[in-house]
Amino acid sequence: MGRALATLFGVICIATVATQTLAVGVMWWHGRLTPSAWAEIAAALDGAPGATAPGDATSEATAPAGPTRTPTYEEVLERRAAAALQLADRTEALRSAARAVAAEAKAVADDRAALAADRTAFERELTQAREELTAEATEQARELVKGMGPKDSVGYLMSLPDLSVVTLVKGLDARTASKVLAEFAGGTEQERARGVVIFAALHAGQPEAAAIDAAAGGGPAPPGDPGG
Incomplete structure (x- = not known):
């Protein structure tokens, strides 16, 4: 046993x-x-x-944690590398956004430039059309002055601005123009004064001289000048 x-x-x-x-x-x-x-x-x-x-495992699990462990050199490098990558991603995103904004701004600027060019071309076409229309109307008025005769034409010419009358008379042939001026000189006092103004304007090279002066001074063309 x-x-x-x-x-x-x-x-x-x-x-x-x-x-x-x-x-x-x-x-x-x-x-x-x-x-x-x-x-x-x-x-x-x-x-x-x-x-x-064995029974103390639960109490150890619920016990307060000890002091934080100091990270190693490799862990610090990894964290810095991750932060650098995140910063690089954000920087690239900002650069992409900046490039998109710049491209949009360039597109808007190009559209504005194209619109300005179209507007300039349209205004040029309008000016040309107006000049052509005015030239045709002026030539038609000259034909009417020739047809109605100097005496009857003076009454109509008195209702027009000075430069318009000068433009019409300047385009007439010398014989018709001299008859019109003679009719002004033999008319009423107002007609004689108007004839003096018209002759002086013709002598000064109007209406072209007024247009040249306006262009040189940057101002508008003188009123009453239909051109042609």
């Missing part, structure tokens, strides 16, 4: 030692056999208060 108990006790001891040896081997294999782990194992074997009981 005593020998059987001794044998059983020996088997239990051998099994316990084998289990502990296996546990130590597993910890060593996983790289967790540190000095602190040795201390915990020794405390557990000796029954010291430092050993952690």
Whole structure:
């Protein structure tokens, strides 16, 4: 009986030692056999208060965390690299937005330039059309002056501005123009004064001189000048 108990006790001891040896081997294999782990194992074997009981796992899990671990040099480099990449992405996004805004601004400027060019061309065409129409109307008025005769034409010429009369008379042939001026000179006082103004304007090179002076001074052309 005593020998059987001794044998059983020996088997239990051998099994316990084998289990502990296996546990130590597993910890060593996983790289967790540190000095602190040795201390915990020794405390557990000796029954010291430092050993952690299975029931204390919950309290350890809920215990406040210790001081923050200082990051390694590699971790710092990784964080800086990630921050640099994020900054580069944001910078590229801003540059893309700036390029898009610049392209849109250029498109708007091009549209405005094209619109201004079209407007200038349209105004030029209107001016040309007006000049052609005025020239045709002036030539028609000259034909009427020739047809109605100097005496009857003076009454109509008195209703026109000075430069318009000068334009009409200047386009007439010399014989008809001289008869018209003679009719002005032999008419009423108002007609004689008007004839003097017309002759002086013809002598001064009007209406072309007035148009040249207006262009040189940047001002508008004189009123009553139909051109042609």
